[in-house]
Amino acid sequence: MAGKLHEFPDPETLAHELAIDVAAQLTAAIAVRGAASIAVSGGSTPKRFFEALSEQDINWAKVTITLVDERFVSADDERSNHRLVATHLLKGNAEAATFVPLYQPATTAEEAAKIATEKTAGFGNPFDVVILGMGGDGHTASFFPKGNNLAKAIDPQGPRGVLTMQAEGAGEERLTFSFTSLADARLLVLHIEGDAKMIVLEKAEDGDDEMDMPIRAVLNRAASPLQIYWAP
Numbered sequence: 001m002a003g004k005l006h007e008f009p010d011p012e013t014l015a016h017e018l019a020i021d022v023a024a025q026l027t028a029a030i031a032v033r034g035a036a037s038i039a040v041s042g043g044s045t046p047k048r049f050f051e052a053l054s055e056q057d058i059n060w061a062k063v064t065i066t067l068v069d070e071r072f073v074s075a076d077d078e079r080s081n082h083r084l085v086a087t088h089l090l091k092g093n094a095e096a097a098t099f100v101p102l103y104q105p106a107t108t109a110e111e112a113a114k115i116a117t118e119k120t121a122g123f124g125n126p127f128d129v130v131i132l133g134m135g136g137d138g139h140t141a142s143f144f145p146k147g148n149n150l151a152k153a154i155d156p157q158g159p160r161g162v163l164t165m166q167a168e169g170a171g172e173e174r175l176t177f178s179f180t181s182l183a184d185a186r187l188l189v190l191h192i193e194g195d196a197k198m199i200v201l202e203k204a205e206d207g208d209d210e211m212d213m214p215i216r217a218v219l220n221r222a223a224s225p226l227q228i229y230w231a232p
């Protein structure tokens, strides 16, 4: 396996243990640099982890949270990743954290990506923690197969920052951090659950074509060691 596999008996245990590991990384970052940064994924998988992380006893006032990727929809849209984070993470102890959204109320997604790049430039270089997810089609962040901006988004020499993405499987137009922004995180995690996702991961590991399964970019050439958290 390309990354280090951390296997748990069930999603609840995974969420709890991942929250502890992430909290330890954020606490260490605060001790060394006085501040910490984390970029999290959306989708359905992270809810339990967000709930567990929000209860961790760390100095949240020193933590900046952002998203790995977002839909070009406002925070009141039910498909917004911002909304997911606001509902399940930015509460309890974690209410004291600073959240920097990727969605910006601009006319176009390109304009929003430019503003998001500017607003996120002051932290996450590198991120202390990045939590990636993976879709059944092998996408991670908004690196979608056949995405109109995929080559640019996963370019190993590409700039840090936020790009737009349109793809058939993506629904709304997306905003996503580039591969180079995410792949050098001090703690780089791929959080997946269920047998179906493990089969997708194994398929990704069996091939090389990153345009077909963009998760391969992370598996094969992330600057940081990839920690894979999985439960059936």
Ligand SMILES: O=C1O[C@H](COP(=O)(O)O)[C@@H](O)[C@H](O)[C@H]1O
Residues within 6 Å of the ligand: 040, 041, 042, 043, 044, 045, 046, 068, 069, 070, 081, 132, 133, 134, 135, 136, 140, 141, 142
């Ligand atoms: O579209 C997205 O999907 C992936 C995976 O989501 P899941 O529902 O299968 O857990 C997610 O990692 C990404 O952030 C999100 O925008």
